[in-house]
Amino acid sequence: MAAIVVHGGAGGWERKDVEDVKEVLKEAVLKGFDLLREGRPVDACEEAIKVLEDSGLFNAGRGSVRNSEGKVEMDASIMVSDGRAGAVGAVRGVRNPISLARKVMERTDHTLIVGEGAERLGCAEPIEGREGTGDTVGCVVTDGKIVVAGTSTGGVKGKAPGRVGDSAVIGSGTYASDLGGASATGDGDRIMKVCLSYFVVNLINLGLSPMKACLAGVDLLERRTGGRGGVIALNLKGEVGFAYNTRAMPVAYRNSGTERVLFSGLDVE
Ligand code: ASP
Numbered sequence: 001m002a003a004i005v006v007h008g009g010a011g012g013w014e015r016k017d018v019e020d021v022k023e024v025l026k027e028a029v030l031k032g033f034d035l036l037r038e039g040r041p042v043d044a045c046e047e048a049i050k051v052l053e054d055s056g057l058f059n060a061g062r063g064s065v066r067n068s069e070g071k072v073e074m075d076a077s078i079m080v081s082d083g084r085a086g087a088v089g090a091v092r093g094v095r096n097p098i099s100l101a102r103k104v105m106e107r108t109d110h111t112l113i114v115g116e117g118a119e120r121l122g123c124a125e126p127i128e129g130r131e132g133t134g135d136t137v138g139c140v141v142t143d144g145k146i147v148v149a150g151t152s153t154g155g156v157k158g159k160a161p162g163r164v165g166d167s168a169v170i171g172s173g174t175y176a177s178d179l180g181g182a183s184a185t186g187d188g189d190r191i192m193k194v195c196l197s198y199f200v201v202n203l204i205n206l207g208l209s210p211m212k213a214c215l216a217g218v219d220l221l222e223r224r225t226g227g228r229g230g231v232i233a234l235n236l237k238g239e240v241g242f243a244y245n246t247r248a249m250p251v252a253y254r255n256s257g258t259e260r261v262l263f264s265g266l267d268v269e
Contacts, residue, residue: 001238002143003255004032006048007265008058009135009153010186010230010246017057018266024055025252026261028139033254036143042080042102044141045148049076049098052137053152060137061096064154067161075168076101076152077112079176087174089114089164098152111170115162135249136167138174138183140234147236149174149181149197156188166191171198179236180204182214186221186229186246193227194220200233200241210234210241218243230265 006028008021032048035041053061064072076097077087086105089112094100103121104113113121136153151174153167165188166172173184175197182197182204196217203213210233221227222245230244238255242264249265 001256002036003234003238004029004141005232005234005240005253006139007185007232008137008250010244010249011135020057021250022263024057025250027051029252029254029261032141036141041141041143041146041148045139045150046098046102048139049137049150049152050096053096058137059135059154060152065157067159069161072154074154075165077168077170077174078102078105078150079170079174081147081176081178085111085170087112087168087170088118089168090162091118098150136185140181140183140232142234142236147176147181149176149183151183171195175201177201177205180233182231182233184231187227190225190227191229193225196221196231200231204235210239214241214243218245
């Protein structure tokens with residue numbers, strides 16, 4: 001079954017933003033779902049994330065936070081269930097880091113390229129920034145045959161220049177196998193210590209539902225590292241999962257069985 005799930009980061013939300021956030025998440029889901037129907041799952045994942053990066057509402061693309069020197073440095077990654085993967089770390093002046101990650105996957109022999117080397121792969125239109133109130137963004141899609149997962153972020157506010165987080169690390173921020181995919185968000189320096197997305201996808205491979213796998217992933221993150229964060233996932237059947245231990249984690253999803261886009265994780269006091 002075709003399915004798509006997106007997240008807008010595990011963190012805190014201002015109540016005033018909720019309607020705007022829902023609208024942008026819905027736009028991302030619908031755009032991705034249309035591309036899935038056209039048989040273009042990699043485009044579906046990339047384009048859904050681009051909608052979120054371009055919105056300026058999230059800590060990704062246009063809305064990225066600044067590091068300790070006031071500069072924007074972004075991370076992103078994408079992985080396809082056939083084993084292809086690409087990622088970029090600490091890139092500056094790039095409008096859509098997720099597209100750059102896809103370029104690493106499709107046009108180089110490498111998996112992760114950071115800084116200037118990645119920027120030189122080129123992705124037109126430098127970014128004109130504004131700090132979003134939201135968080136990292138991510139997406140997982142399946143057309144019932146392959147799974148694609150992606151993640152994009154401005155990282156942690158005030159981070160050291162050159163710091164690269166989980167969103168650029170295949171297995172931590174993003175992972176896809178033949179049977180499922182996941183995208184994580186939250187305290188990346190801790191998420192990397194439990195390889196959160198790989199852990200969740202592995203549980204799906206072993207037969208757990210995506211929901212149970214996500215709950216187990218967040219539990220592991222909290223128990224082993226004390227970290228705060230969240231993760232979304234889906235399996236080849238189009239079943240969706242999400243879990244977080246932060247105040248909120250906006251999630252929107254749709255599969256061929258649901259007529260409309262469904263939301264979760266937006267209930268903030
Ligand atoms: N995981 C991201 C990072 O540590 C940040 C986030 O998801 O809020 O770079």
